[in-house]
Amino acid sequence: MHAGDVSAERLAARLGRWTHGEGTLAARLSQAVAALIHGGELRPGDRLPAERALAATTSVSRGTVVAAYADLAEGGLVERRQGSGTRVAGAAASAVPPHRPGRGEALFSALPNAIDLLRTVPQIPELAVQLITEHTPRLELALLPETDPAGLAVLREQIADLFRAEGTPTTPEQILVTHGAQQAISLVVNALVGPGDVVLAEEITWPGVTDSVGLRGGTVHGIPMTADGLDVDALEVAMARLRPALLAVNPHHQNPTGTRLPQAARHRVAELAAQYGVPVIEDRVVAGISFDGVVPPSLAAERPDAPVIVVESVSKWAWAGLRIGWLRADPVLVRRLRGARQLADQSTSVPAQLLAMDLLAHADELKRQNSRIHQERLRLLQDLMATHLPDWSAAPPRGGLSLWARLPVGSAAALARVAATHGVSVAGSAEFAASVSPDDHIRIPFTAPEEVLAEGIARLGAAWREYRATL
Template identity: 85%
Template sequence: MSIDHRANPAPVDHGSDTGAFTVLVRAGEVSSEGLSGRLGRWTHGDGTLAGRLARGIAGLIETGELRPGDRLPAERALAASSSVSRGTVVAAYADLAESGLVERRQGSGTRIAGAAASVAPVHRPGRGEALFSALPNAIDLLRTVPQIPELAVQLIRDHQPRLDLALLPETDPAGLPILRQLIAEMYRAEGTPTTPEQILVTHGAQQAISLVVNALVGPGDVVLAEEITWPGVTDSVGLRGGTVHGIPMGPDGLDVDALEQALARLRPALVALNPHHQNPTGTRLPAAARHRIAELAALYGVPVIEDRVVAGISFDGVVPPTLAAERPDAPIIVVESVSKWAWAGLRIGWLRADPVLVRRLRGARQLADQSTSVPGQLIALDLIAHAEELRRANSRIHQERLGLLQRLMAEHLSDWYVDPPRGGLSLWVALPAGSADALARIAATHGVSIAGSAAFAASVSSDDHIRIPFTAPDDVLTEGIRRLGEAWREYRETLGRAS
């Protein structure tokens, strides 16, 4: 499995009626067959043939399937593949040139107009900052900071650091060899063939995600993710000058058909998914969907980040295997950490990837912060050795906490519909009416901080959901939901007066 440093240059398109695979763009050259397939039944409709062809190509430019600098097919080639006259194509290209959508130069053909993306990343406001903005003296229902199991407390108290490792004058940016070996063994035991050379230890899962994004995403690149996702993904991509395209979701998570269409159309540099007890929606992808995602990653050659930080927090005992286990040759990058199932204060995470990419990220890591804290890695050794027990204990703790949250909501928010997740650390709740952002502002005046759709939406937010973590201690969660109930009743009255 080898991962290139840029977006896949030859996406596969499924646009033809015959079902055969045709390449839309290869190395900046637009295929006449691929373009005809993507345009579909463009000859039907109002206006001249040339006008309809021009509108079809303009639509592909608008959606980003055709990008600045891409060279359109020669007139004769497109005319032949589309079964129209060369004059129709010439007229369509002339219309596009007059509109400023393409540039026509003697000897270099017709290219999509516009400058290539700037090397400097575009600054975009971070969505994740909202999750660290609890007001002073307010109850924080923004973040998912899990309770630490008693077993983890005991392991930490009993920990005896190995000073021969802790006092080494130099450390490997990829992590302690003994820890990489243990993580690889853990994956092998779970059914994912892994060698220590495939492991890179990081300061938490977020650093792992950021390292991958920094390496694989550049200005103007597209990254695919769930339409509702962890803001650490969208913020990291935004800092690189890229764009996150949200894929629709259903009751079981990502719409895999929509993912396949986006892979064919948008030529992404990366796909970032959280398929197991997804944060924030709590969805868990079925086995068939997980397998198909791995197949698509292999088919299109597009790297996929698989965020598994809460995969092991399962209330029914089901912990799906990694996507990497579904298709060993697919470019799957698994990201995980101990923070969600052992100790939130221990910022030890890792990624599992192709050894070539791991070596590359190791070099980037050396420039960022050299290496992960050795004492932290040594404690992680003790925790990972008991990973299965810790995950079960953590699952029991938070299943009980979810039950408490449901009872509290039945008392204080009885008109809210609750669809409990099968794992994870938070509840994604649809409001019966109104705006999540407006409710959050009123909740703040009642002394409770909550996050709505805008913090998690990949693009435009529907502003109709809030995330409620069930990680706070019982007394804090009880008081927080009581205050939220008061805020909702106040807000609901304003909605009634407005109608």
């Protein structure tokens, strides 16, 4: 199958409740396909399913599909050619297809002896090293009744206090402590997403979300992004049309694009979630790594009645290896997830929770320290790129740990293969695209030590020159 071939089943799943609305059935079908084209879900060059196949999958007559395709062709949205079917109009770009499960796993697959530019795992900041070294576990807090699947009571209180301090009213019953943010994400997806459900996410996003949804048999519909993150107008259209089971967003210093959603857009996301009753996973894992001192408050602070599930961890500002994360949700959902997590792994490691309490007591300082370190590391990366990859472009992020760099030509996946032969492992569009997207970006984390980063970018530059010469 051609990379841009859209099967009848996939198209039908993306169309949502298209039969509702005004006009003939054919007109409604044509409008629903047009919305997917305008929303970026269908891309130039994508081949739509044969009329007969789409008719069978959507339970309408072939004549309805023929009329809908004719309407789209008349509007210039599709092109029809004898022998090559119906394609979305416009120049075909090299693209990554959606639904490749296990994309996140690729980030853990650096080749032996290669420089790993796959993962955004920061070094432990100096203050955290000191706190870890000096830590004495308060064992009196760790008696058997404290191995609650929701987490140590004192830790849940401490986390609730931190939420309140940033303006988000929170009780300890709203907190579930997890083994890292990723466990929180999978628990929520497992609880709220079933086979055939649609989940909305930024079109470029963390694969821990897309893979979890794929494992549940759900479909991720990527929402287009602007220079400021999620396009909220497109989100509203998708909310209304697709009736999603969940929205997953990473609005503050997004991994991988580094974008930060402005206040007005954050407010609208919270409003839309409340209006449509769609639960939101708000991933704040990198929110605290900020280069201008701005750490936006949670979406939950924008509208307290919106069904927002906030996910955080100590991974990006203290120690990823500690595996401590948490979520904040309404107490009923927390209770339900507590049951699910008890089945998965009983409860979070108690020694890790006790140590996390010491780190959380210094959270602000640790975040500031790690922000300073990574702001400098970003400057170094920009200098290195000016030398080794001068024709690439990237909007400088205001926070976070990665640069989303665009290749002027060629395929990011093909470049990654050449880079591997030069001893550097990188990931890009193929790992982070939620739905069909151009295969033209590489994510460059700036978390490696300076000399490792310098060598990694020098190797990537050599790989790029070799690859570019073949185009």
